[in-house]
Amino acid sequence: MEKTYQRMVLAAGLAVAVGMVGCAAMQETDKSGEEALTLMKKDFKSRGQATVDRLNQDDVQALCTKYSGDAALPPEEARRVEAAQMAHVKYPADGKLLGDWKAGEKVAQAGNGMQWSDNPSKPGGGNCYACHELTKAELSFGTIGPSLYHFGRNRGFTAESQKYAYGKVYNSEAFAACSSMPRFGAHGILTEQQIKDVVALLMDPHSPVNQ
Numbered sequence: 643m644e645k646t647y648q649r650m651v652l653a654a655g656l657a658v659a660v661g662m663v664g665c666a667a668m669q670e671t672d673k674s675g676e677e678a679l680t681l682m683k684k685d686f687k688s689r690g691q692a693t694v695d696r697l698n699q700d701d702v703q704a705l706c707t708k709y710s711g712d713a714a715l716p717p718e719e720a721r722r723v724e725a726a727q728m729a730h731v732k733y734p735a736d737g738k739l740l741g742d743w744k745a746g747e748k749v750a751q752a753g754n755g756m757q758w759s760d761n762p763s764k765p766g767g768g769n770c771y772a773c774h775e776l777t778k779a780e781l782s783f784g785t786i787g788p789s790l791y792h793f794g795r796n797r798g799f800t801a802e803s804q805k806y807a808y809g810k811v812y813n814s815e816a817f818a819a820c821s822s823m824p825r826f827g828a829h830g831i832l833t834e835q836q837i838k839d840v841v842a843l844l845m846d847p848h849s850p851v852n853q
């Protein structure tokens with residue numbers, strides 16, 4: 643969602659900004675981005691839980707839109723974003739990070755949730771396979787993100803790796819500023835239990851991810 647929007651704004655921005663350099667190009671992109679946003683706000687309609695205010699970018703999204711394309715995010719800005727996002731990662735109060743990998747596999751496969759046609763009172767999915775390979779049984783998967791096959795085996799079945807996996811799924815930006823991976827916990831896309839289940843899928847030695 644976030645990235646699609648960034649791309650749309652960028653595409654509109656590029657049409658105007660092409661051929662310009664440095665600061666001038668950045669200002670043009672900002673300006674045409676605003677124009678694109680005004681257009682979208684005019685044409686898009688709220689429907690069910692999918693409301694038009696989703697077009698409003700938070701600070702990180704705005705920053706990442708500004709630096710998408712040729713203007714690379716300066717490393718010190720990236721570290722600042724990651725530290726600020728890390729402060730929002732909520733680890734489970736009971737200290738347990740591993741749920742049930744079988745439930746996690748269902749979450750990884752499910753692409754529903756957050757859409758106007760979805761029932762907001764029903765749990766949504768993580769759609770992990772849209773971007774990642776996870777198991778060998780699933781033949782269809784996207785490659786926007788790296789393969790997560792053998793994730794636990796490769797990283798080691800340690801408490802530290804569990805913590806990283808939980809934090810990464812909770813808030814991808816805490817570990818990679820301007821990541822195109824959704825912030826599942828931070829944006830309430832997945833519940834704490836669902837994240838635990840997905841972490842078990844990645845980290846349980848018996849999960850098909852680690853066979």
Ligand code: HEC
Pocket residue numbers: 750768769770771772773774786787788790807810811814817818821822823824826840844
């Ligand atoms: C829209 C695409 C997208 C979706 C959906 C997505 N990811 Fe990602 N993911 C990425 C990208 C891109 C990266 C690499 C960049 C980064 O680290 O943020 C990544 C990185 C990761 C990493 C870090 C890998 C490593 O070796 O450090 C983990 C773990 C991960 N994703 C788990 C998940 C899980 C679990 C789900 C489903 C709940 C999921 N992702 C859904 C795009 C996605």
